[in-house]
Amino acid sequence: MIMxxxxxxxxxxxxxxxxxxxxxPQDTDPRALSFAAGSPREDLFPVAAMRAAFDTAITENGAHLFQYQxxxxxxxxxxxxxxxxxxWGQVTTTADNVVLTVGGQQAIELVAKAVLNVGDEIAVEVPTYVGALAAFDLYQPTYHAVPLQADGLDLDRLEDTLKRHxxxxxxYTVPDYHNPTGITMSIAKRRQLVDLANRYDFIILExxxxxxxxxxxVPLPAIKSFDTAGRVVFVSSLSKILMPGLRTGWLVADGDLLAAILRVRLAxxxxxANVVHAAIDAYLEANDLDAHIDALRANYRAQCAALVQGLTAYFPDxxxxxxxxxxxxxxxxxxxxxxAAALLTQAAIPQAHVTYVPGTNFYPNRDVHNGLRLCFTGLTPHEIDVGMQRLGAVVKQAVRGARPVV
Amino acid sequence: MIMxxxxxxxxxxxxxxxxxxxxxPQDTDPRALSFAAGSPREDLFPVAAMRAAFDTAITENGAHLFQYQxxxxxxxxxxxxxxxxxxWGQVTTTADNVVLTVGGQQAIELVAKAVLNVGDEIAVEVPTYVGALAAFDLYQPTYHAVPLQADGLDLDRLEDTLKRHxxxxxxYTVPDYHNPTGITMSIAKRRQLVDLANRYDFIILExxxxxxxxxxxVPLPAIKSFDTAGRVVFVSSLSKILMPGLRTGWLVADGDLLAAILRVRLAxxxxxANVVHAAIDAYLEANDLDAHIDALRANYRAQCAALVQGLTAYFPDxxxxxxxxxxxxxxxxxxxxxxAAALLTQAAIPQAHVTYVPGTNFYPNRDVHNGLRLCFTGLTPHEIDVGMQRLGAVVKQAVRGARPVV
Structure with missing residues (x-):
């Protein structure tokens, strides 16, 4: 093989x-507890209902279901x-403005593709979703990083950045239960962000x-609900509320942006896969999605609480x-x-048998090294408690090692 | 809505x-006969077998089928x-070198994405598949057009072009029953093309x-079968031999190219959708794909013959x-x-009620206007005969109008 x-x-x-x-990171030890991958719980997947939905969709639609659409x-x-x-988001729109995509990931990539020339400037909150950075990186933009606050993006810092650039x-923003921080943007900031976009003429990818x-x-109004100029693209996905293997995301866009997205999508x-979308449609006809989501929330709520409790109990000040x-x-x-990456390989995996995602890749310029992401969906509350106890111990060691005793 | x-x-x-x-083009007249879209025949889709395959795949794999893979x-x-x-192609490879894609279209787009910077030079046979041009256009290359001969790409012209560029x-080439011309590249040319790629250091997208x-x-050996340097990416699809709505294409690549393709794919x-791929896998376990393809061939062969017969009988010299x-x-x-575009809108649709695809978009520089593509899969042999008779009449008019009577 040549190079x-x-x-x-x-x-x-x-x-x-x-x-x-x-x-x-991988840890094959039988004691291993993973807080790394952001995968939803398989035991909560509505498999039987979806099997029936595929059957219904194929039976009712016949051959045309499998033709080009x-x-x-x-x-x-x-x-x-x-x-x-x-x-659930107070966005007034119709089917004509919705595009189905291969997960939310493709929706992000299509917006990047429709908007970015090499070197174009974009702003992202930091830390931010690594998959979005990977999609943007394909189009080689110039990044501006804007910090997050407890109620979302720091809009003063954003406006400073916009004045300079x-x-x-x-x-790009993840306003609801942000990946990787869990932070939610306040309603006031959602409104102000759209005002900034109108004044400084940029597109918001929500x-x-x-x-x-x-x-x-209940969910807050989407940023898109404040959009009067067609400059917000709303992206969501069924991966977390139904099942990721359906690979079904979607976006809402208007006017020029919608046309540009559809054009690059076609190419x-x-x-x-229409068969999957028809099956999801049949599932939604026959089942109560909101009741399913209620069941997910009941489970994940307890896991989330266990994580915060563990961090409070076992982590140093x-x-x-x-x-x-x-x-x-x-x-x-x-x-x-x-x-955080060194702590993972040198202590968290070998001593605590706990994995997480070190935070550097959540920063576009890979210049911050002391953050880490914990996902709480894959473990029981008891496992989460055990994992936090073990991780807390190695974090204490590291903090003591890093700070000289006075 | 602002601009x-x-x-x-x-x-x-x-x-x-x-x-x-x-x-x-659309023609809503009840007499309309479409030779335009390249859609396979729905009445030949194995719908019942695929419904059973979805059921088997979901039953046998359970929830994990729907997790991230x-x-x-x-x-x-x-x-x-x-x-x-x-x-069927004499390509020695394994599952490790295969990537499943959203139709052949995504496979082409991923290769373009992995290889092309803005302005990079690529060669395409002309005319060529419009969807490939649309995918390449996303990455803004510089095109070199190489004509086709009855046995495939003109390799002398290609080598001239390579010497100058x-x-x-x-x-990019479609060596088997080419879209839009139906031409097949000879075995000798396949081998020579790989030699040229090795000498002039380029990648072949087959x-x-x-x-x-x-x-x-039976199918000829793939160009990929002559590749010893990992510089041929083979792309195919189940859209034409099973059903396009499955949106399942695939590619075979090696080494650096495979790694680059997987990287841009992930982003x-x-x-x-794994559920679709598992269903296809179950279909292939339970059914004889080659027997299904034999049935397709028996039908399409008669349609193809009717088209050539009609062109021979009704079209001017x-x-x-x-x-x-x-x-x-x-x-x-x-x-x-x-x-061909003017003929379509001025005569073929209004007088003959026949649609086809005018050929200009099959040329990267949109500089040839007298070609057209006919697809024979959507009509019965009798309809094809009627359509060619009607189209032949307006073509004769146009040819007489274009050529002064001596």
Missing amino acids: LQDLLAQRANPDVPSALSGLF TAQGNPGLRAKLAARIGK PRIKLL DSPYRDLGYTH SDLET EVGYTRPDGGFFDWVTLPEEVD | LQDLLAQRANPDVPSALSGLF TAQGNPGLRAKLAARIGK PRIKLL DSPYRDLGYTH SDLET EVGYTRPDGGFFDWVTLPEEVD
């Missing part, structure tokens, strides 16, 4: 690691999703796969952490001298 | 039409496809969705056409003065 690296695109340069490479996707499912974001085209998984309140993969009220994740901030 | 065009990427510029825009896709299906291209990175649909002989959509021995398409070359 063909000179024939690859810059975006695929193997010397520059991808934001998604080596993300999930449209880039936008199954109209019945699009109508239901439009109604859903109307009800008025050519910023796109802002990525909201966790919005239905709030453990203390990318024509359309996605020098360590910060968020208190999510929804979603899958908690974000831990170690003292600046402690490298 | 956001200034915020779009160049690749989505609405002032530049996409290669895929307005491709399929891998970017490469279902291992069982990959192994079967690797064996298939071994048997030694930085060409990628050559796109072969029709290879199983030969009406006179694009993570992975595709000034018009050229190919004689495909497989695939879906025939390519008609009108006298240079006759514009």
